[in-house]
Amino acid sequence: MEPGFLVVQALSGLASASSLFVIASGLTLVFGVTRIVNFAHGSFYMLGAYMAVTIVPWLLEFDRSPWLFFIGVLASAAVVGLLGVAMELLLLRRIYKVPELFQLLATFGVVLMVQDAVLKIWGPVDIAGPRAPGLRHGVYILDQRFPAYELFLIFVGPVVLGLLWLLMHRTRFGILIRAATRDREMVGALGVNQALLFTGTLFLGAFLAGLGGALQIPRVSASGQMDISIITEVFVVTVIGGMGSVTGAFLAALLIGQLQAFGVLIFPKITLVLVFLLMAAVLVVKPWGLLGRPEAAAGRAALPEGILHPAPFDHVGRLIALLAVAAVLVLPLFGDAYVMKVVTEVLVFALAAFSLNFLVGNGGIVSFGHAAYFGLGAYAAGLLVTRLGLPMEPALLAAPIAGGAFAALFGFFVVRLSGIYLAMLTLAFAQIAYAVCFQWVEVTGGDNGVVGVWPSAWASSRHVYLYLVAACSIGAILALRHVLYAPFGATLRAARDSEQRADAIGVDVRTHRWLGFTLAGAAAGLAGGLYAFSKGSIDPTLLSIPMSVDFLAMILLGGIQTVMGPLLGAAAFHAIKDAVMPLTDYWRFLLGAAIIALVLIFPRGLGGAYAALRARA
Amino acid sequence: MTLLTVDGLNKSFGGVRAARDVSFELAAGEMLAIIGPNGAGKSTTFNMVGGQLRPDSGRVVLGGEDITGRPPREVCRMRVGRTFQVAQTFLSMSVVQNVQMALIAQAGRTREMASRATALYRAEALALLGKVGMEAEADRPIGELAYGDVKRVELAIALAAAPRLLLMDEPTAGMAPRERASLMQLTAGIARQDGIGVLFTEHDMDAVFAHADRILVLVRGEIIARGTPEEVRADDEVKRVYLGTTGHAAAHRAALRARKPVHG
Numbered sequence: 001m002e003p004g005f006l007v008v009q010a011l012s013g014l015a016s017a018s019s020l021f022v023i024a025s026g027l028t029l030v031f032g033v034t035r036i037v038n039f040a041h042g043s044f045y046m047l048g049a050y051m052a053v054t055i056v057p058w059l060l061e062f063d064r065s066p067w068l069f070f071i072g073v074l075a076s077a078a079v080v081g082l083l084g085v086a087m088e089l090l091l092l093r094r095i096y097k098v099p100e101l102f103q104l105l106a107t108f109g110v111v112l113m114v115q116d117a118v119l120k121i122w123g124p125v126d127i128a129g130p131r132a133p134g135l136r137h138g139v140y141i142l143d144q145r146f147p148a149y150e151l152f153l154i155f156v157g158p159v160v161l162g163l164l165w166l167l168m169h170r171t172r173f174g175i176l177i178r179a180a181t182r183d184r185e186m187v188g189a190l191g192v193n194q195a196l197l198f199t200g201t202l203f204l205g206a207f208l209a210g211l212g213g214a215l216q217i218p219r220v221s222a223s224g225q226m227d228i229s230i231i232t233e234v235f236v237v238t239v240i241g242g243m244g245s246v247t248g249a250f251l252a253a254l255l256i257g258q259l260q261a262f263g264v265l266i267f268p269k270i271t272l273v274l275v276f277l278l279m280a281a282v283l284v285v286k287p288w289g290l291l292g293r294p295e296a297a298a299g300r301a302a303l304p305e306g307i308l309h310p311a312p313f314d315h316v317g318r319l320i321a322l323l324a325v326a327a328v329l330v331l332p333l334f335g336d337a338y339v340m341k342v343v344t345e346v347l348v349f350a351l352a353a354f355s356l357n358f359l360v361g362n363g364g365i366v367s368f369g370h371a372a373y374f375g376l377g378a379y380a381a382g383l384l385v386t387r388l389g390l391p392m393e394p395a396l397l398a399a400p401i402a403g404g405a406f407a408a409l410f411g412f413f414v415v416r417l418s419g420i421y422l423a424m425l426t427l428a429f430a431q432i433a434y435a436v437c438f439q440w441v442e443v444t445g446g447d448n449g450v451v452g453v454w455p456s457a458w459a460s461s462r463h464v465y466l467y468l469v470a471a472c473s474i475g476a477i478l479a480l481r482h483v484l485y486a487p488f489g490a491t492l493r494a495a496r497d498s499e500q501r502a503d504a505i506g507v508d509v510r511t512h513r514w515l516g517f518t519l520a521g522a523a524a525g526l527a528g529g530l531y532a533f534s535k536g537s538i539d540p541t542l543l544s545i546p547m548s549v550d551f552l553a554m555i556l557l558g559g560i561q562t563v564m565g566p567l568l569g570a571a572a573f574h575a576i577k578d579a580v581m582p583l584t585d586y587w588r589f590l591l592g593a594a595i596i597a598l599v600l601i602f603p604r605g606l607g608g609a610y611a612a613l614r615a616r617a
Numbered sequence: 618m619t620l621l622t623v624d625g626l627n628k629s630f631g632g633v634r635a636a637r638d639v640s641f642e643l644a645a646g647e648m649l650a651i652i653g654p655n656g657a658g659k660s661t662t663f664n665m666v667g668g669q670l671r672p673d674s675g676r677v678v679l680g681g682e683d684i685t686g687r688p689p690r691e692v693c694r695m696r697v698g699r700t701f702q703v704a705q706t707f708l709s710m711s712v713v714q715n716v717q718m719a720l721i722a723q724a725g726r727t728r729e730m731a732s733r734a735t736a737l738y739r740a741e742a743l744a745l746l747g748k749v750g751m752e753a754e755a756d757r758p759i760g761e762l763a764y765g766d767v768k769r770v771e772l773a774i775a776l777a778a779a780p781r782l783l784l785m786d787e788p789t790a791g792m793a794p795r796e797r798a799s800l801m802q803l804t805a806g807i808a809r810q811d812g813i814g815v816l817f818t819e820h821d822m823d824a825v826f827a828h829a830d831r832i833l834v835l836v837r838g839e840i841i842a843r844g845t846p847e848e849v850r851a852d853d854e855v856k857r858v859y860l861g862t863t864g865h866a867a868a869h870r871a872a873l874r875a876r877k878p879v880h881g
Binding site: 483486489509 | 667688689690691693694699701705706707708709710711714718719721722723725726727728729730731732733734735737758774775777778
């Protein structure tokens with residue numbers, strides 16, 4: 001390869017690193033101070049771009065000067081910063097003390113709401129922005145043309161880093177940010193006005209995200225998919241750099257920029273996978289990222305958020321369970337096709353949600369990418385049937401094996417981490433799986449997926465297939481439930497309560513968590529396989545982030561403190577979704593609002609409400 | 618009989634040498650206290666014995682077997698029980714389930730998926746709770762107990778390992794004075810009766826001088842004195858750098874109390 005080409009490639013890597021850093025620095029600052037991983041950071045980025053494509057052209061009408069362009073960019077970022085302030089005042093302030101799973105879900109609720117708000121305000125069509133006056137030409141470097149704007153972007157990152165350094169070392173506000181990142185409680189104990197500090201940090205964080213978005217408009221058009229695609233990249237940058245470390249984010253952004261610029265030459269299709277592999281490798285060697293610090297250990301142990309006392313069924317509980325099973329069994333005699341479809345799906349999701357709560361509620365392992373194992377089970381079954389021509393039975397057997405095998409593979413890395421890093425890594429692995437299914441078009445059918453995943457002839461009627469799903473799903477749920485009460489389940493709870501104590505009584509915590517992760521993955525895989533045959537098709541949405549969030553919403557709605565609550569949650573969530581979704585164009589907005597409402601006012605879910613009712617009776 | 622031999626342990630954190638050439642021995646049934654000012658390296662030494670920290674150099678030998686640098690879970694399987702400065706228990710479980718869990722782990726049955734955890738080793742767990750006087754509270758959630766009682770349950774959990782050696786990091790930290798005395802008495806009684814060696818760190822001089830058979834004094838990572846409570850109390854260096862006058866008074870009080878039953 002010519003040297004000129006390599007230089008240009010490296011330069012474009014630097015330009016994207018610079019943009020990534022500007023956005024990631026905001027996320028990492030906010031995390032450092034508030035300890036909240038803000039999913040909505042990607043939404044701020046998207047809003048920055050939309051603001052800029054609205055404000056900048058309007059300004060350029062007055063005069064096509066570079067100054068007005070950059071004033072417009074800064075104004076857009078400032079507007080987004082104010083939105084960040086609004087988010088802090090209205091939402092974050094209320095959730096600083098809740099468990100991290102709830103924080104993640106609440107900020108994801110904001111993501112969903114913003115997506116629909118953007119759709120409503122700016123419409124579904126991508127909006128191209130103006131090019132920057134004065135930077136529209138190309139420069140020639142070793143005979144290769146390179147856009148001047150990209151060259152400009154290369155300098156933005158170091159300038160932002162320098163300004164942040166000045167802010168953090170020369171101003172009281174910045175010193176407080178650093179102090180809070182080190183020890184938030186101590187900052188509070190010193191009498192610092194925390195409310196102001198947090199609000200200010202959110203402004204700064206959102207401003208940086210908005211700036212990152214606004215600076216993109218000459219390169220990419222503003223679109224409604226910008227938020228999710230950037231947030232995963234930014235997560236990776238902050239996790240590799242070390243959550244809370246601005247310099248770490250800069251280093252990580254440089255690494256990833258170059259990896260993407262050159263990775264695309266060698267493995268054009270799997271650049272995303274390369275990035276995630278880098279992240280997995282870094283986390284295995286340095287579990288807190290390049291420049292991150294371990295979480296300070298909490299003083300007094302707190303009651304964990306999860307299943308507390310798994311009581312066996314009492315008489316009422318047994319009656320309810322029997323009635324539920326009986327209802328499923330007699331349903332095909334009365335219900336129409338639509339009801340049977342919904343019930344089949346509820347059974348499938350019940351198993352998926354139950355297996356997720358086996359991890360989250362029972363094991364304290366907050367998986368943010370459980371849909372990966374569901375989806376991989378579905379793909380295994382679907383591809384075996386359509387590509388290899390196998391019948392349904394072996395394909396259904398392969399689904400839990402595939403789910404379990406990938407859970408074992410990913411889980412090997414996942415269980416080395418804890419808390420927020422663990423959640424981020426599960427998300428990253430889910431995105432890898434998603435990317436592979438999405439990009440490997442020859443095998444997986446890419447975006448469209450594969451159709452023709454039908455059950456064997458004997459099970460092809462809706463009635464029989466419903467019974468088959470019921471048998472598999474209820475059987476698997478009962479088996480998992482049994483494990484919950486067995487020594488293995490109790491050991492997972494013990495390790496969740498106190499890892500130190502579990503270790504001291506001789507439990508190999510990591511291995512048990514790994515086995516638990518694998519088991520839950522297998523159960524989700526089975527659910528995925530059953531789902532594939534009920535739909536007759538597979539596509540990448542099965543392992544997308546929204547699917548993972550649906551599962552989390554189900555267990556949240558059902559109550560993660562209860563054993564059987566997730567089943568109720570799955571039924572209620574899916575029934576509501578199925579009924580409401582066709583009626584509105586703004587389903588995501590409603591879902592987001594509902595998730596936030598659940599976190600704020602109903603954190604124990606339906607199962608918790610039932611338990612409270614029973615306790616009173 | 619020598620149960621534990623610690624030989625030339627060193628550990629540095631950055632430029633700080635938290636332990637320098639720490640060596641001592643502990644016999645079965647003996648209670649050995651490590652005392653010293655804050656930052657003297659007590660917890661560091663302790664965590665190197667318990668497997669939480671890997672020493673830079675030196676050896677830890679338990680019952681003739683080298684256990685240097687093995688992780689806590691393996692150290693536990695060598696019959697070593699441990700309690701923590703801030704009690705570590707399974708908060709979602711009842712008192713008896715906490716002990717049952719330790720027994721299940723001890724028996725290597727944590728991966729079983731068929732049996733019911735609450736049905737295993739209940740009688741044995743109740744017996745251990747009886748030993749620490751907590752049988753009556755067996756079915757209460759452990760989160761409801763007073764802190765002194767939690768410490769007793771933690772002792773029962775540690776005893777589930779059928780330990781030869783008990784490691785107790787500041788066993789009486791955070792407890793009321795009366796609770797402290799009774800916990801130490803209980804520990805000493807069990808240790809003597811079952812021939813368990815006890816290594817403990819402690820700030821409470823009353824507890825140390827009343828119950829320890831021997832004392833190590835650690836200052837800035839180094840052992841500056843060792844011996845029986847009387848010898849340590851008489852040591853001028855120890856008086857100067859650690860006990861001071863108030864600590865010395867406590868040591869004296871404890872000595873008087875300890876002598877009383879003998880003499881009158």
